[in-house]
Amino acid sequence: MIVSIRIALQTLGLTLSLSAQAQADIVAVVSAESSITRLSTGQLADIFLGKVSRFPDGSLAVPVDLSDGSAERDQFYAKVTGKTPAQIKAYWSKIIFTGRGQPPKAVQNGSDMKKYVAANIDAIGYIDSTMVDNSVRVLR
Amino acid sequence: MLLKIIACSVLAVACPATAIGSNDSPSPTFSLGGFGTFGVVHSDQDRADFTAQPFEAEGAGHSHRWSVDVDSLFGLQASARLTSKLSAVLQIISQQNYDASYTPHVEWANLKYQFTPDLSMRVGRTALGLFLVTDSRHIGFTNPWVRPPIELYGLVSVTSNDGLDVSYRLQIGDVRNTFQAAIGQTRYKFPVPNSDADGTADSKKQLSLVDSYEWGPATIRLTYGQAHVTITAFDPLFDAFRQFGPQGAGIADKYDVDDRIVSFFGFSASYEPGDWFAMAEWGRVDTHSVLGTKTGWYTSGGYRFGKVTPFVTYAQVRADTNTSDPGLNLSGLPPALAGTAESLNAELNESLAAIASQSTVSIGARWDIRKSVDLKLQFDRTRLGSNSQGWLTNLQPGFQLGSYLDIISASIDFVF
Numbered sequence: 001m002i003v004s005i006r007i008a009l010q011t012l013g014l015t016l017s018l019s020a021q022a023q024a025d026i027v028a029v030v031s032a033e034s035s036i037t038r039l040s041t042g043q044l045a046d047i048f049l050g051k052v053s054r055f056p057d058g059s060l061a062v063p064v065d066l067s068d069g070s071a072e073r074d075q076f077y078a079k080v081t082g083k084t085p086a087q088i089k090a091y092w093s094k095i096i097f098t099g100r101g102q103p104p105k106a107v108q109n110g111s112d113m114k115k116y117v118a119a120n121i122d123a124i125g126y127i128d129s130t131m132v133d134n135s136v137r138v139l140r
Numbered sequence: 141m142l143l144k145i146i147a148c149s150v151l152a153v154a155c156p157a158t159a160i161g162s163n164d165s166p167s168p169t170f171s172l173g174g175f176g177t178f179g180v181v182h183s184d185q186d187r188a189d190f191t192a193q194p195f196e197a198e199g200a201g202h203s204h205r206w207s208v209d210v211d212s213l214f215g216l217q218a219s220a221r222l223t224s225k226l227s228a229v230l231q232i233i234s235q236q237n238y239d240a241s242y243t244p245h246v247e248w249a250n251l252k253y254q255f256t257p258d259l260s261m262r263v264g265r266t267a268l269g270l271f272l273v274t275d276s277r278h279i280g281f282t283n284p285w286v287r288p289p290i291e292l293y294g295l296v297s298v299t300s301n302d303g304l305d306v307s308y309r310l311q312i313g314d315v316r317n318t319f320q321a322a323i324g325q326t327r328y329k330f331p332v333p334n335s336d337a338d339g340t341a342d343s344k345k346q347l348s349l350v351d352s353y354e355w356g357p358a359t360i361r362l363t364y365g366q367a368h369v370t371i372t373a374f375d376p377l378f379d380a381f382r383q384f385g386p387q388g389a390g391i392a393d394k395y396d397v398d399d400r401i402v403s404f405f406g407f408s409a410s411y412e413p414g415d416w417f418a419m420a421e422w423g424r425v426d427t428h429s430v431l432g433t434k435t436g437w438y439t440s441g442g443y444r445f446g447k448v449t450p451f452v453t454y455a456q457v458r459a460d461t462n463t464s465d466p467g468l469n470l471s472g473l474p475p476a477l478a479g480t481a482e483s484l485n486a487e488l489n490e491s492l493a494a495i496a497s498q499s500t501v502s503i504g505a506r507w508d509i510r511k512s513v514d515l516k517l518q519f520d521r522t523r524l525g526s527n528s529q530g531w532l533t534n535l536q537p538g539f540q541l542g543s544y545l546d547i548i549s550a551s552i553d554f555v556f
Binding site: 042051052054069093 | 231248252267269278279281316414447511512514555
């Protein structure tokens with residue numbers, strides 16, 4: 001009986017992860033070692049737009065981007081900031097060319113992102129939800 | 141982008157967009173970027189020039205029917221992150237100068253020290269951000285319009301400060317407060333209309349305070365600026381007035397621009413939730429001189445339809461002080477002196493009439509052609525205040541004060 005429930009749950013889990021894959025959901029992640037568990041969309045936007053440099057608990061927040069032009073990056077910014085790639089480009093141009101700062105560092109792909117975030121307790125990034133494993137924590 | 145690639149390969153340095161080191165990488169990183177605008181402007185007023193900034197020698201209308209000199213510019217910026225706290229920036233811009241040349245100038249060159257993530261200090265030539273988009277006015281790509289409304293932005297044309305500034309950021313609940321204080325000086329050259337001469341504006345003991353509050357998509361900014369300004373181009377006129385006894389000295393003392401305390405107060409509010417934007421900005425400059433006291437403001441809004449963002453702007457500037465003066469009393473003067481006095485009076489009144497007063501309705505659209513390139517079209521209808529030449533320059537015989545003009549502008553902006 002217990003075994004059959006477990007199998008049913010596993011099947012259900014598989015179904016869920018398959019549907020997640022189909023939708024290619026982008027999730028914000030921090031290192032599994034990090035104490036951060038949740039951030040609002042507004043807090044995420046502030047961190048990635050360089051408006052704040054700390055998490056709400058006061059610890060340092062270092063955002064990491066996927067490389068310019070990646071579809072996941074555009075999708076993440078659309079979801080979190082509501083801005084188009086051109087708007088984000090204009091936003092950072094303003095910051096860069098007024099000497100007020102530089103955009104987040106960038107990594108080439110999702111697996112580099114996951115490795116980087118997992119290894120740096122201050123880092124915060126975003127990956128496709130299907131890539132999540134126990135090295136990182138998904139923020140809600 | 142090409143330059144960035146060259147910089148990366150030639151200098152063999154890590155570029156932030158493509159490489160990543162450890163969090164506080166001890167090795168310095170460099171980046172090189174740039175921006176530019178290619179714009180053409182047409183004005184239907186052929187007896188005067190329309191320019192975007194007062195230091196431009198030529199504009200659209202009289203000098204050129206279609207002018208590429210009004211808005212076009214090219215800028216390069218090199219940034220270096222020397223340590224985790226120390227960074228440097230150098231920005232060079234080529235745009236039309238007071239002598240109609242395109243000799244590049246150093247817009248900014250400063251060292252920044254980040255004491256904490258919220259407290260920083262810059263030393264060198266930095267942006268003087270009295271208006272909402274002053275520090276990014278050269279980067280057309282970051283703005284919705286072809287150019288910021290000159291009715292307000294023309295009040296203070298200085299965009300940089302040689303000195304020191306401190307910026308402090310504070311989070312109060314959901315509101316983010318940024319306070320910036322700057323001290324320093326600036327000197328810039330401007331053309332003297334209808335002559336080959338140029339003038340120099342020396343602005344010393346500059347102080348600027350900018351206090352901004354951000355709450356989600358809403359921003360409110362309060363600014364105060366003050367400087368001691370000297371423009372020697374006015375000296376011959378007022379020295380001549382001083383030859384006319386106490387009466388002339390009184391006029392010279394009232395109007396000369398010799399170590400005058402010029403003050404500015406500004407207020408702005410903007411709301412940019414994403415699909416649309418609305419903003420309004422107000423400012424008043426008090427020069428205590430022949431340059432007068434002026435109040436300017438604008439309100440602008442736009443809506444984004446995919447890659448196209450149409451906008452509407454209304455802007456106005458008015459003179460708060462007299463734009464004419466009876467000048468020297470000619471009665472009682474010997475005929476030989478009366479003639480001189482009369483021409484001095486005329487020259488004084490010509491300068492007073494140049495205190496801008498005008499209003500403009502603009503409609504236009506920005507089209508994001510690519511992620512880092514936009515195309516903008518804008519139509520402006522400007523009404524000059526009665527007896528005013530507005531912001532126009534290089535007036536020609538037959539020019540009518542207080543007339544209308546229509547301006548058509550098209551520009552392509554890019555960043556890399």
